[in-house]
Amino acid sequence: MxxxxxxxxxxxxxxxxxxxxxxxxxxxxxxxxxxxxxxxxxxxxxxxxxxxxxxxxxxxxxxxxxxxxxxxxxxxxxxxxxxxxxxxxxxxxxxxxxxxxxxxxxxxxxxxxxxxxxxxNYNTDQITLKTWCGATVDYESNTITYSGASIELTKNEMFILKQLIEQKNKIVSREALIKSLWDDERFISDNTLTVNVNRLRKKLDELGLGHYIETKVGQGYMAVEEA
CATH class of the missing domain: 3.40.50.2300 (Response regulator)
Structure with missing residues (x-):
């Protein structure tokens, strides 16, 4: 209970x-x-x-x-x-x-x-470690480590980052993010997603990674990773 x-x-x-x-x-x-x-x-x-x-x-x-x-x-x-x-x-x-x-x-x-x-139920049957842009993303501990420095994300921030990383170099629509994060887009405002993404990008800036989360105006967001 x-x-x-x-x-x-x-x-x-x-x-x-x-x-x-x-x-x-x-x-x-x-x-x-x-x-x-x-x-x-x-x-x-x-x-x-x-x-x-x-x-x-x-x-x-x-x-x-x-x-x-x-x-x-x-x-x-x-x-x-x-x-x-x-x-x-x-x-x-x-x-x-x-x-x-x-x-x-x-x-x-x-x-x-x-x-x-x-x-x-966040980590059930999921891979917990991911490498992205040279950083180690730990889904289980909600941390990102890069060049010896680490930052800690909230559950929401990590969930958003995970959705973007799993579809890196592809645009993920705002609607898809809202639906996957809150299950039903009717119950959440568009502005809430903006606040969460901006907060995520600000934290990533501490590791010099913020610019790898790109905003595609009128479409959504994309996690970039160069070949």
């Missing part, structure tokens, strides 16, 4: 979401003290976190940043705030998805299931 931590200060909404998630056989934990969210997170050790932005004491961005400094646990923002910068901020902080309230519960379940499948 997967453990989900629901960080939501609206007691009525929390109870409603919890009851629905329990029906899907998830073990759901709340927060007793909103000034101690991270401390409670470390005790629960959830498999996935669902968090609101507007919370007492500190906002969800604060707690997402703190959690991400110590853990790669999947994080979904669930918020009534609809400004594009809120979604961009959540992605930049390392969140895996953003759902705007009010929402349809089936959408929430679909996103939770897709993320859990991707994260916890």
């Amino acid at each position: 997967f453990k989900l931590m629901l960080i939501e200060d609206d007691a009525t909404l929390f109870q409603e979401i919890k009851e629905r998630l329990v029906q899907w056989s998830y073990d759901v934990y709340g927060v007793a003290d909103f000034s101690q969210v991270f401390q409670e997170f470390t005790v629960v050790k959830p498999d996935l976190v669902i968090i609101d932005i507007q919370l007492p004491k500190f906002d969800g961005f604060h707690w997402c940043r703190l959690i991400r400094e110590h853990s790669k646990v999947p994080i979904i923002f669930l918020s009534s705030r609809d400004h594009p910068t809120d979604m961009v901020m959540s992605m930049q902080l390392g969140a895996d998805d953003y759902i705007q309230k009010p929402f349809h519960f089936d959408v929430l379940i679909a996103k939770i299931q897709a993320i859990l499948r991707r994260v916890y």
Whole structure:
């Protein structure tokens, strides 16, 4: 049974979401003290976190940043705030998805299931090491090593890179990436993919490899590798 931590200060909404998630056989934990969210997170050790932005004491961005400094646990923002910068901020902080309230519960379940499948069944029956542009890409540890230096990627970033590397020197459409990453493109925005790719390229720049991920305007992305 997967453990989900629901960080939501609206007691009525929390109870409603919890009851629905329990029906899907998830073990759901709340927060007793909103000034101690991270401390409670470390005790629960959830498999996935669902968090609101507007919370007492500190906002969800604060707690997402703190959690991400110590853990790669999947994080979904669930918020009534609809400004594009809120979604961009959540992605930049390392969140895996953003759902705007009010929402349809089936959408929430679909996103939770897709993320859990991707994260916890990620390496099943797959090759874990790959060589690309002289770098060693370790799918299992989410690391890339090149010329003695290493960087660490998030699950999303590595998943995107893997899709591009497996089809190197070929254009992978944005639609194909979205579908493979989130299972169903109806449940994710195009802007979220852009944020994730830009974050991936920025990390690759630390190894001097960022320019090998090319943007093909109006088509998609391509991982280049010279013969």
